[in-house]
Amino acid sequence: xxxxxxxxxxxxxxxxxxxxxxxxxxxxxxxxxxxxxxxxxxxxxxxxxxxxxxxxxxxxxxxxxxxxxxxxxxxxxxxxxxxxxxxxxxxxxxxxxxxxxxxxxxxxxxxxxxxxxxxxxxxxxxxxxxxxxxxxxxxxxxxxxxxxxxxxxxxxxxxxxxxxxxxxxxxxxxxxxxxxxxxxxxxxxxxxxxxxxxxxxxxxxxxxxxxxxxxxxxxxxxxxxxxxxxxxxxxxxxxxxxxxxxxxxxxxxxxxxxxxxxxxxxxxxxxxxxxxxxxxxxxxxxxxxxxxxxxxxxxxxxxxxxxxxxxxxxxxxxxxxxxxxxxxxxxxxxxxxxxxxxxxxxxxxx
Ligand SMILES: *Cc1c(COP(=O)(O)O)cnc(C)c1O
Numbered sequence: 001x002x003x004x005x006x007x008x009x010x011x012x013x014x015x016x017x018x019x020x021x022x023x024x025x026x027x028x029x030x031x032x033x034x035x036x037x038x039x040x041x042x043x044x045x046x047x048x049x050x051x052x053x054x055x056x057x058x059x060x061x062x063x064x065x066x067x068x069x070x071x072x073x074x075x076x077x078x079x080x081x082x083x084x085x086x087x088x089x090x091x092x093x094x095x096x097x098x099x100x101x102x103x104x105x106x107x108x109x110x111x112x113x114x115x116x117x118x119x120x121x122x123x124x125x126x127x128x129x130x131x132x133x134x135x136x137x138x139x140x141x142x143x144x145x146x147x148x149x150x151x152x153x154x155x156x157x158x159x160x161x162x163x164x165x166x167x168x169x170x171x172x173x174x175x176x177x178x179x180x181x182x183x184x185x186x187x188x189x190x191x192x193x194x195x196x197x198x199x200x201x202x203x204x205x206x207x208x209x210x211x212x213x214x215x216x217x218x219x220x221x222x223x224x225x226x227x228x229x230x231x232x233x234x235x236x237x238x239x240x241x242x243x244x245x246x247x248x249x250x251x252x253x254x255x256x257x258x259x260x261x262x263x264x265x266x267x268x269x270x271x272x273x274x275x276x277x278x279x280x281x282x283x284x285x286x287x288x289x290x291x292x293x294x295x296x297x298x299x300x301x302x303x304x305x306x307x308x309x310x311x312x313x314x315x316x317x318x319x320x321x322x323x324x325x326x327x328x329x330x331x332x333x334x335x336x337x338x339x340x341x342x343x344x345x346x347x348x349x350x
Pocket of ligand 1: 063064065067089134135163164165183184186195
C-alpha cells in the first residue's frame, strides 16, 4: 500500500488505459495529426467537465509544476511577484522566480494561520500573486473561498495557484483565480511527466501586454497551440491520453471530495486521540484534506517508518524543517477506503 504523497499510487484502471493507448496506435501518431488533435480535444473537454473549469479558460499541458512556476514568472510577472507561502513548495516557487531575475516579495505565515486577504499589504509593483493552495510539505491548505476573496480584493493582479496535491481530489473554484496548475503524479493518480495548466482570459491578456515570447512554452505560444488543439513541442501523448480516459470515468469531483473529506476527518480524529502521535496542524481550517502530516518524537517516527516498511506500507517521509518529527499520509482518491482502514489497523497494532 502506497501513501506517499507523490509520485503516488496509480489508479489500477490505468493499466487497461495504457494497453488501449498502445493498441489504438495513438502513441505513434504525429502531434500535428487529426488523430492527436481529436484525442487532445476529448481530453480537454473531459477535464473541463469533470473539474468544472470555466468555458473561457484555456487548458493546456506542460511537463511539470516546476515548469509552470517558470511559465508564470516568465510570462505573467512584469517586475515583481508576491508569494504567499508557509512551506517548502511555496518557497521553491519563490526561489525559481528569483532565479529568472524577477523581484519577489514574500508573505510567510504559520501552519495554523488562515489566509486573511484584507491583512495583506501587496506593493503596487507586484502585478502577480502566487499561492500554493495545498502545501504538500506540511499538510496545510488555503481554503478555496479565501483564494476567491484574494482575487476579488486585488482584481487587477494575476492570482496564480499551485494546486498540485489537491486538484483531482477536491472541488476547486477555478473562476476564483487566473492561473491554476497541477502535475499529475499526486492527486490525479497518474504516472509523472505531465502538468495541467489552466488560465483565464485576463491572464492571457496580461501575457500579451508583457509580450514575452522567448520561451517555447511562453503563455501566448501555449494559447496559440491550444487553439489548434496542439502543443508547442512533441508532448507526453501517453500522459494526455491517460488523463482523458480517467477524467471520463472517475466519479464526480463532488462525490470524490466528500469521500476524501470524510477519510481525512476520520484520520485526523484518530491521531488526535493517539497517545504518541498527533496531527502537525492544529487548526482544522488549515488542515489539508489530501495530504496529512502527523507529528511525534523523532525516535518514534523513525520506528514507525521502519515497521510500516516491513508491513509493506509506504508512508511519506517528513519534508524540510519537519523531516525528523513528522511523516505524511496521502489521502488521494486513487487510495481506497479499505486501504485507509487497513492503515488504521496497522497503527492499532503498534
Ligand atoms: C510535487 C509538487 C511540485 C513539484 O511538482 P513537479 O511535477 O515535480 O514539478 C510543485 N508544487 C507542489 C505543491 C507539489 O506538491
